[in-house]
Amino acid sequence: MSAVTAEHGHDDHHDDHAHGPEKGWLRWIITTNHKDIGTLYLLFALAMFFVGGTMAMIIRAELFEPGMQFVDPKFFNSMTTMHALVMVFGAVMPAFVGLANWMIPMMIGAPDMALPRMNNMSFWMLVAGVLLLASTLFMEGGAPAGGWTLYPPLVLQTGKALPFAIFSVHLLGISSIMGAINIIATILNMRAPAMTLMKMPLFVWTWLITGFLLIAIMPVFAGAVTMLLTDKFFHTSFFDAAGGGDPVLYQHIFWFFGHPEVYVMILPTFGVASTIIPVFARKPLFGYSSMVYATASIAFLSFIVWAHHMFTVGLPISGELYFMYATMLIAIPTGVKVFNWTATMWKGAMTFETPMLFSIAFVVLFTLGGFTGLMMSIAPVDFQYHDTYFIVAHFHYTLVPASVFILMAAGYFWLPKWTGHMYNEKIGQLHFWLSAISVNILFFPQHFLGLAGMPRRIPDYAIQFADWNMISSIGGFIFGASQLLFLWIVIDTIKGGTGEKVSDEVWEDAHKHGLEWTLPSPVPYHTFSTPPTVIPCDHN
Amino acid sequence: MSTSNTTYYIPHRATWPVLATAGLLTTLVGFANYLNGSSIGSTLMIAGLAILVVMLAGWFTLQATESETGMYNHGVGVSYRMGMMWFIFSEIMFFAVFFGTLWYTRNLSVPWLGGAGSNAATHEFLWSGFTATWPTNGPGNVGGHFEPMGAFGLPLLNTLLLLTSGVTCTWAHHGLIAKNRKQLIQGLSATVGLGFLFVLCQAIEYHEAYTEMGLTLGSGIYGSTFFMLTGFHGFHVCVGAIILSVVLFRSAKGHFTPENHFAFEAAAWYWHFVDVVWLGLFIFVYLM
Numbered sequence: 001m002s003a004v005t006a007e008h009g010h011d012d013h014h015d016d017h018a019h020g021p022e023k024g025w026l027r028w029i030i031t032t033n034h035k036d037i038g039t040l041y042l043l044f045a046l047a048m049f050f051v052g053g054t055m056a057m058i059i060r061a062e063l064f065e066p067g068m069q070f071v072d073p074k075f076f077n078s079m080t081t082m083h084a085l086v087m088v089f090g091a092v093m094p095a096f097v098g099l100a101n102w103m104i105p106m107m108i109g110a111p112d113m114a115l116p117r118m119n120n121m122s123f124w125m126l127v128a129g130v131l132l133l134a135s136t137l138f139m140e141g142g143a144p145a146g147g148w149t150l151y152p153p154l155v156l157q158t159g160k161a162l163p164f165a166i167f168s169v170h171l172l173g174i175s176s177i178m179g180a181i182n183i184i185a186t187i188l189n190m191r192a193p194a195m196t197l198m199k200m201p202l203f204v205w206t207w208l209i210t211g212f213l214l215i216a217i218m219p220v221f222a223g224a225v226t227m228l229l230t231d232k233f234f235h236t237s238f239f240d241a242a243g244g245g246d247p248v249l250y251q252h253i254f255w256f257f258g259h260p261e262v263y264v265m266i267l268p269t270f271g272v273a274s275t276i277i278p279v280f281a282r283k284p285l286f287g288y289s290s291m292v293y294a295t296a297s298i299a300f301l302s303f304i305v306w307a308h309h310m311f312t313v314g315l316p317i318s319g320e321l322y323f324m325y326a327t328m329l330i331a332i333p334t335g336v337k338v339f340n341w342t343a344t345m346w347k348g349a350m351t352f353e354t355p356m357l358f359s360i361a362f363v364v365l366f367t368l369g370g371f372t373g374l375m376m377s378i379a380p381v382d383f384q385y386h387d388t389y390f391i392v393a394h395f396h397y398t399l400v401p402a403s404v405f406i407l408m409a410a411g412y413f414w415l416p417k418w419t420g421h422m423y424n425e426k427i428g429q430l431h432f433w434l435s436a437i438s439v440n441i442l443f444f445p446q447h448f449l450g451l452a453g454m455p456r457r458i459p460d461y462a463i464q465f466a467d468w469n470m471i472s473s474i475g476g477f478i479f480g481a482s483q484l485l486f487l488w489i490v491i492d493t494i495k496g497g498t499g500e501k502v503s504d505e506v507w508e509d510a511h512k513h514g515l516e517w518t519l520p521s522p523v524p525y526h527t528f529s530t531p532p533t534v535i536p537c538d539h540n
Numbered sequence: 541m542s543t544s545n546t547t548y549y550i551p552h553r554a555t556w557p558v559l560a561t562a563g564l565l566t567t568l569v570g571f572a573n574y575l576n577g578s579s580i581g582s583t584l585m586i587a588g589l590a591i592l593v594v595m596l597a598g599w600f601t602l603q604a605t606e607s608e609t610g611m612y613n614h615g616v617g618v619s620y621r622m623g624m625m626w627f628i629f630s631e632i633m634f635f636a637v638f639f640g641t642l643w644y645t646r647n648l649s650v651p652w653l654g655g656a657g658s659n660a661a662t663h664e665f666l667w668s669g670f671t672a673t674w675p676t677n678g679p680g681n682v683g684g685h686f687e688p689m690g691a692f693g694l695p696l697l698n699t700l701l702l703l704t705s706g707v708t709c710t711w712a713h714h715g716l717i718a719k720n721r722k723q724l725i726q727g728l729s730a731t732v733g734l735g736f737l738f739v740l741c742q743a744i745e746y747h748e749a750y751t752e753m754g755l756t757l758g759s760g761i762y763g764s765t766f767f768m769l770t771g772f773h774g775f776h777v778c779v780g781a782i783i784l785s786v787v788l789f790r791s792a793k794g795h796f797t798p799e800n801h802f803a804f805e806a807a808a809w810y811w812h813f814v815d816v817v818w819l820g821l822f823i824f825v826y827l828m
Contacts (some may be wrong), residue, residue, distance in 0.1 A: 235758030242680030244761030360721030
């Protein structure tokens, strides 16, 4: 429990400072510094969060009332498809890679990422991939409109956008694989000598496992879309029954990628939550090793449950049963996590700063999303839920008040460390309460819509669904508008925030919880040029 | 695995990665335009590929120079090795998709089209007259009549070529460790030669398939899986042979010591990976 602060005097006056940041804008193009690249990732993700959010606003505006109001059905379907792709590959994943870049070297006492040049390339490949994806919006035939899963044969009807969308997936895959390799090499090779694996902060652990998932699944997605490309342009028959292929094969391959992919977005979420909650509960994490094993178990299970996304496609009954039971197993390690966070808070000397508020909301609302997941794992019942708004409600609960809330929490938690300035707590709390209330107005009614039979990915609906859709849209608009507060806070904090000088540990006794709090605020450009000799470790 | 990072080399200005991204983006935009029938497509593709060649030459020259001037300590070497290992793992997963596709179609979807499982009615009403056999181009007889590729001609020869090249590669490595530069260069030359010979044999095999056997990428699921698996593998053989050529060139210039030769090791690992994939191909695509 006792923690000793690492010495950090050498960080300020080191001869390494001959290599300070490059002057001018070129700094951001050719940088190899993990903090610069982390910042680039985070700002890019924030921008994409608003791009994807704008698409969501268009969707909710069209669904505000029955009938066609603003956009044509084709464009509406492009919006649902692009909203998902932008949010998954442009916002949530890059945001967590940005956090990994910023925090992992500082958390493990490393001078930088293991492969700094490749780190730069991962970021620019991401930008290239997203640019390619965004360009499809302006093409003859419109952006892909068959859903983010890109199922054939529907997606093969895409116009000129198809090859661009496919190559975008390739670029995003290359970016993710390089980022993941870098993170794994950093964690395994760059730790300070005293930082043993079981002393690593959980955020580092969850990213080690997430990195493995990414390397395993991104090539699979690349292979799947490559077959789409050859089916469309080179006369192959992978997904065409006439030639002996099978469109269902695509679904198997896609979800072999897709299920671990959703855990790529949730495991680092768990990691950040496990970092924040102990600080504000002023207690060590309840069960550190059980959290590590639970994360590893979830990652393992994620590879053997993919067909629960395909219960209605006509699987053999034995397949349905196997995937049903395997999926239910995930509730066990996930439960271990939720109980852990709860037990960490139990009898803690809690305070409720904005990062903690977002983290507590995450625990509650993610659990709700988890429970609906458990409902859908029951194959016979899933026949009713499949392709309805119930599914939409489920995965948005696991993504928005979970991953996105935790990303917000991470922003509030580490911004003072990064910038040396304190954010405006009042506006932060306002942002939290507006978000937490409106996100429920937005997504909770979608459970009712789904159970009543409203299908997903449709621009118009039967009159019976009108009321809940209008309420959901109102929640959506409030939620969307509230996020502008976050944008304001980020800009304000970078420019000086409240003007209050933050201490090195920022949060009371935070130095007991991680190496990053032993460094000065704001963090110098280069840290841990020599490894720290003593590391804080509040669990054991 | 934790290593001291006191002298870990952190490069400070990276210009090659941005050029790499620009090159790849240009190539892919060009390819997409080409597929869409746009006239600027091929020009863009060639421009992009040219950027990529310049980038690869520049970046690897930089790495080689840094390595030879002793800027990389043990810790950096470990990072590079980890990077290469995980990259090869990602490649394994990429090939796994196509092996999985072959398995799924042969064992599940083609038999289902023939009425297996609970698909008797589907077979009767949609595909009656289709008997599930392998190889097949499906109930639609997609691509017309074809002959499947046998295992005991060029493919067997290619197996021997690649297996031999694995041996010569290891022999070269022993030469490097024993400071026998002549053995290193001879071994590598043989490996590179065998690699390109493999590619030549495969080109002949493809030519025969297209001109004499009616077997094309469009020959239903058999043609699709056959050319996709062997094609991606052949591409990897080319890449591996080019990497080995660079290593050979560097060996001739006197690079590498018994203690410091990451580039050689990475190339050798890659080569053995390509070798093992071929064994999988020979068994599952040609023999079975």
